[in-house]
Amino acid sequence: MAPRAATLLEMSDSVAGYTTYIDLIHDAIGDKKIISTGMMKEVDRVEMAIAEALKGTTCSLVSGGDSGIYAMAGLVFEMCEKKGLTLVRHGEACPENSDGTCLEIEVVPGIPALAAGASLVGAPLTHDFAVISLSDLLTPWEKIEKRISAAASADFVIAIYNPKSKKRDWQLARARDLIMEHRKGDTPVGVVTSAMREQQKISVTTLEKMDESHVDMQTILLVGNEASVPYLDFMYTPRGYSKKYEI
Numbered sequence: 001m002a003p004r005a006a007t008l009l010e011m012s013d014s015v016a017g018y019t020t021y022i023d024l025i026h027d028a029i030g031d032k033k034i035i036s037t038g039m040m041k042e043v044d045r046v047e048m049a050i051a052e053a054l055k056g057t058t059c060s061l062v063s064g065g066d067s068g069i070y071a072m073a074g075l076v077f078e079m080c081e082k083k084g085l086t087l088v089r090h091g092e093a094c095p096e097n098s099d100g101t102c103l104e105i106e107v108v109p110g111i112p113a114l115a116a117g118a119s120l121v122g123a124p125l126t127h128d129f130a131v132i133s134l135s136d137l138l139t140p141w142e143k144i145e146k147r148i149s150a151a152a153s154a155d156f157v158i159a160i161y162n163p164k165s166k167k168r169d170w171q172l173a174r175a176r177d178l179i180m181e182h183r184k185g186d187t188p189v190g191v192v193t194s195a196m197r198e199q200q201k202i203s204v205t206t207l208e209k210m211d212e213s214h215v216d217m218q219t220i221l222l223v224g225n226e227a228s229v230p231y232l233d234f235m236y237t238p239r240g241y242s243k244k245y246e247i
Helices: 003-011 019-024 042-054 073-082 113-121 141-153 171-180
Strands: 014-018 033-037 059-061 086-089 102-105 129-133 157-161 188-193 201-206 219-223 229-231 234-236
Touching (some): 003 059, 042 102, 113 157, 113 188, 113 201, 113 219, 129 141, 188 234
Parallel strands (some): 014 033, 014 059, 086 102
Antiparallel strands (some): 157 219, 188 201, 188 219
């Protein structure tokens, strides 16, 4: 957890979040009011957090990784806009005529799964990269396919979020097929599940040998580009120093 996030949690009157994430930080919450909901209840969760804040209290809405990357920050802004609320940054004063419709908001940067995962497999993101989620719950699969093909053809390293779930068991194979239209089968792939948690699993494999049975919703995949290199149990993507300097 980022130090600023820990500080704000301590200052908060209430904490809202997905039940699993609330459980992970339970010791840091203490006896604060808890607003927790399960999967597919994101809108309800944000609605309750906004309602708490409008009472004049401090409410922290927690997310896994970074709250602005495939997480809750965007939904907060979207719902505040639909409600016609005025938002000010941390430390700024609300307008005098806001009449109870103004909130002070702070988005606290965290450690996203792509950064945590990359650190565990080496240095795969040292050059240009793209980030794509395979979840088609909120994005049409046709659009996801276009993004995969575009990123692969442009030779980006590709970080893949939400690669597989119990209900979504075919998208990863399709994504691999699309990537292999532009990448060799021996392209290195970092596979990290539950990064930085007690049950974390780390491996470096290749596109053609990747075992999908070891992949779930807690997995981040890091697919190398044509320059990426497997090295011992790690992988890295050269930045290009050897082309300019003697190393």
